Amino acid sequence: MASIPLSPSASARPRAAIFDPSRLTSRQKYGIFAVMAFGQFMALIDIQIVATSLNEVQAGLSAGPDEISWVQTAYLMAELVMIPFSAFLAQALSTRWLFALSAGLFTISSMVCGLAWNIESMIAARAVQGFVGGAMIPTVFATGYTLFSGKQRAMIPAILGMVSVLAPTLGPTVGGWITDAMGWRWVFFINVAPGAMVTVLTVLLVRIDLPNPAMLKRIDWVHLASMAVFLAGLEYVLEEGPKNDWFTDSRIQIGAWLAIVGFVLFLERSFRSSAPIVRLSPFRKPTFAFACLFNLVIGFGLYAGTYLIPLFLGRVRGYNAAEIGSAVVIGGCAQLLGVPISAALSQRVDQRIVITAGLSLFAFGLWLFSAMTPEWGFAALFWPQVVRSFAVMLCIVPSVGLALGNFEGPELRYASGLFNLMRNAGGAVGIALVNTWLQDGAREHAQRLGEALGQSARAANEVAAALTHQLGAVTPDAAKAALMAQGLMSRIVGREALTLAFDDVFRLMAYLFIAALVMVPFCRPPRAGSSPPADAH
Incomplete structure (x- = not known):
């Protein structure tokens, strides 16, 4: 394939990374x-x-x-x-x-x-x-x-x-x-x-x-190292925190301190380095900053939602990998349906209106999930998945336009890196938080269900006796049948408590998307035909 012709200005600056598309x-x-x-x-x-x-x-x-x-x-x-x-x-x-x-x-x-x-x-x-x-x-x-x-x-x-x-x-x-x-x-x-x-x-x-x-000779290695320590430390804390009871673990404490020190040094080098590896200048534009916040929330909902449904189907319903795949595949179909619609709306309608509809619809989809019971399968999950998956395209398409529509040249590259970083960071934060919420919520609901059974001891004893009688047909040992009945009741209570915890998490996520609507009026869509020059920095 022949080389792509460069724009006339390129001849004056042969190393410049510009061309005429x-x-x-x-x-x-x-x-x-x-x-x-x-x-x-x-x-x-x-x-x-x-x-x-x-x-x-x-x-x-x-x-x-x-x-x-x-x-x-x-x-x-x-x-x-x-x-x-x-x-x-x-x-x-x-x-x-x-x-x-x-x-x-x-x-x-x-x-x-x-x-x-x-x-x-x-x-x-x-x-x-x-x-x-x-x-x-x-x-x-x-x-x-x-x-x-x-x-x-x-x-x-x-x-x-x-x-x-x-x-x-x-x-x-x-x-x-x-x-x-x-x-x-x-x-x-x-x-x-x-x-x-x-x-x-x-x-x-x-x-x-x-x-x-x-440019490779001018790399600010301190800037690169501080960014690596900050982001890697943050990811470590978010990934390992829910498993190790957060800051009660000394390794989590060390990771958090390293992330904080790395972040402070990263900011110092970003503003004072003569050749920073990451330019924060895109954040000077308020619309870009708000679009990044939208992407943080969207990443939270996208990755946490994608994580939660298979987790529910595996832990509550006992589905295997193939059954989980068949249950969640409808989400991908709804996303494909949303692509042309979201693209058409973003061209014809104010992007702020599109993202308002997307955030609202996403919140509604999450709210539908908050009514789950331990019996939910493909049919019950169908419409909540369709609504949420369709809505995510109405969120992402306008947020990308708001974030990147006003940039060209090298500044566009830095804006794209920062914007995509926010989505991945939102996903990391989201998965860490929902894991913590699930663990705490399941314990709290299990305790409440146990207290409720204690207050209704007669009904609980009748259920235990009925289960013991049924299990007696499996084993003639009455004591063993009673232990099996107690274990079965414990699993039922645990499953109900976990399901209620899933419902609480989806409800909290819905509130987060509703709260994100507050930022919409502060965004200004890119103006057509007002792009900066291609070599802008």
């Missing part, structure tokens, strides 16, 4: 965008595709319960660090070579994960996989907004929004199917062929800017 044909644009969007899908789905296979991975590598959680934690910690760093690397290496390196190393690390010989090698490979894969996510957003304009640009947030929500939604389902059919190692091997394809196609097709290697 109008010189590209539509076929070239869509080819570049499709390759990069598929790479983003790979990186995002790999966050959740391993979730349903952790028990098999643990058994296969003879790992302990505390060790196996690091298969996910290591990936997320490393990915969070790369997402904001990718804007700097895209300018230094060019979009073409950053994305090709990211896809290639992601493919190699996936193969190493599949070949892992112990838990230590798996955790190390997952950290590399998350770090290199994290570069693909914000780079696609920035490239899409650079390549397209007008009505074509309006489809970018819809398509990438669909990828962003469909990947984590399908991840557990796909992971469960692959593990059942071929074994857990194929959850990683499945990335090799598509990853190699994306790498090769990126090298051949993605020629949209020039590298500036001199």
Whole structure:
């Protein structure tokens, strides 16, 4: 493929990462965008595709319960660090070579994960996989907004929004199917062929800017290290906190202090460094700041909601991976339906109206989940999933437009990295909080149910006697039948308490989305035809 013609100003500054997208044909644009969007899908789905296979991975590598959680934690910690760093690397290496390196190393690390010989090698490979894969996510957003304009640009947030929500939604389902059919190692091997394809196609097709290697000599290593300590420490606290009773654990305390110190140093270098690796200048625009807050809330609802339903079906209903996948697949279908509708509305209606409708509808969908009973299955979950999944597209599409619509050039890259970081941070915070709420809520409801049974001792004794009589047909030992009846009643009470805790969590999440509506009036949609110059910093 021939090199892409640069704009006239490029001749005066041969190292500048600018080009004229109008010189590209539509076929070239869509080819570049499709390759990069598929790479983003790979990186995002790999966050959740391993979730349903952790028990098999643990058994296969003879790992302990505390060790196996690091298969996910290591990936997320490393990915969070790369997402904001990718804007700097895209300018230094060019979009073409950053994305090709990211896809290639992601493919190699996936193969190493599949070949892992112990838990230590798996955790190390997952950290590399998350770090290199994290570069693909914000780079696609920035490239899409650079390549397209007008009505074509309006489809970018819809398509990438669909990828962003469909990947984590399908991840557990796909992971469960692959593990059942071929074994857990194929959850990683499945990335090799598509990853190699994306790498090769990126090298051949993605020629949209020039590298500036001199930037690599000016890396502020203190800035990079402080950001890594801050984000990795934050992710560690959020992932491990619910499992270890938060700040009663000394490791959580150390992680929190490191995150705070890293954050303060990161801010100091952001404002005072002569060559910061992450520019916070996009936050000067209030609309971008509010859009990031929206994305934090959306990430909270998206990842926590995607996490909670399979958890409910597994722990309360006792579903296996295949049954869970069949129950939640309707959410992906509703998201696909929402793509063209949300894109069309964002072009014709004030984006603030669209996001108001999306947040309200999302809150309503979460509220529908708050009426769950232990008997809920596919039929009962159908409409709550459809409403919530359709609404998420009405939230994401306008929030992307509000966040990135006023940026061009290098500033667009930094804005994309920060914006995507907020969604992932919202998901990390969301999963940590809902785990804590579930644990506390289940204990509280179990205590209340126990007190209620104590106040109605006669009715409880009658139920226990009836269960003992029925179990007497299984075992002639009366004492053993009575113990079995008590155990069954305890499980029933535990299941009811856990279900009530799920209901409380969904209700709290609904309140959060309603509260987010307060920010809508403060946003100003990007004005058509008022984009800053392409080389703006």
